[in-house]
Amino acid sequence: MTLTPAIRDTLAAVTTATLTTVLLKKGLRRTWMRGPRPLRAGQARVVGPAFTLRFIPAREDLATPESWSSPRSTRGAIEAMPEGVVVVAGTEGITDAGIFGDILCARMARKGVAALVTEGAVRDAAGVRGTSLPVWCAAEAAPPSVAALTFVNWQEPVGCGGVAVYPDDVVVADDDGAVLIPRALVEAVAREAEAQEKLEAWIMREVEKGAALPGLYPPNAETKARYEKETGGA
Known part of the structure; x- marks a missing residue:
């Protein structure tokens, strides 16, 4: 997979902490x-x-x-x-x-x-x-x-x-x-890391409002549905 300018820009906007989590979910x-x-x-x-x-x-x-x-x-x-x-x-x-x-x-x-x-x-x-x-x-x-x-x-x-x-x-x-x-995973990791950072930014806002962690982080089905409704997944 070629490191395109778009993928490079996406990866430049996400933390290494997020990347390690995404890679862990892929077994690495x-x-x-x-x-x-x-x-x-x-x-x-x-x-x-x-x-x-x-x-x-x-x-x-x-x-x-x-x-x-x-x-x-x-x-x-x-x-x-x-x-x-x-x-x-x-x-x-x-x-x-x-x-x-x-x-x-x-x-x-x-x-x-x-x-x-x-x-x-x-x-x-x-x-x-x-x-x-x-x-x-x-x-x-x-x-x-x-x-x-x-x-x-x-x-x-x-x-x-x-x-x-x-x-x-x-x-x-x-x-x-x-x-x-790994080169073969770059596109998928960039896409999933970007989505995870957006979700976690929303979770952080919920925590700052006083929300409790169980069911929020990691998000359960109800929380994911509310996130999608409020943000459209974006």
Whole structure:
């Protein structure tokens, strides 16, 4: 399923909390990535297809400063990133070194990358915050990536925060973290999440009026009928 502008706009208007509930109803429990948190306060919600990066624990003959000049390097990966992607970097939970610093993040921002999401760390954190690239990460660390990690490849399946991420799955990130939507489910999840948020906005208004929760949240048949009557389901 292509992430159309209409679907992107719908997903940008719903929370990751709502998305996890919709995905749970579809039987998907491992969609929220453990670890990534907003690097800056007030980052806007981002939506985009996943562009994956895979890191593994460092092996000394491969994880060297010289490897940064290899065609298969983080630098090469950045130049392959199309506009609008959410970069998802799997590091096997290693946070002892920063996978990217300010210069690489600035380049991603210049290329129109929507965001970086990683279970790992970034370095030059003050400089990264100074770029326009939204970042969700698990930590900040001074050492360069090769001090603890070997970069393997881009655009292959990765694990990030306990979630399996395939290229072109859709990632939504906000203040609560980052959520993965399988590519084949994007349209249905967007439609159901939008409907759920409208219903819950109506439920919140009822709670503010003093309504009790039983039968209201979750709504029973009577409550659903009243909602449909009062709003037309819109």
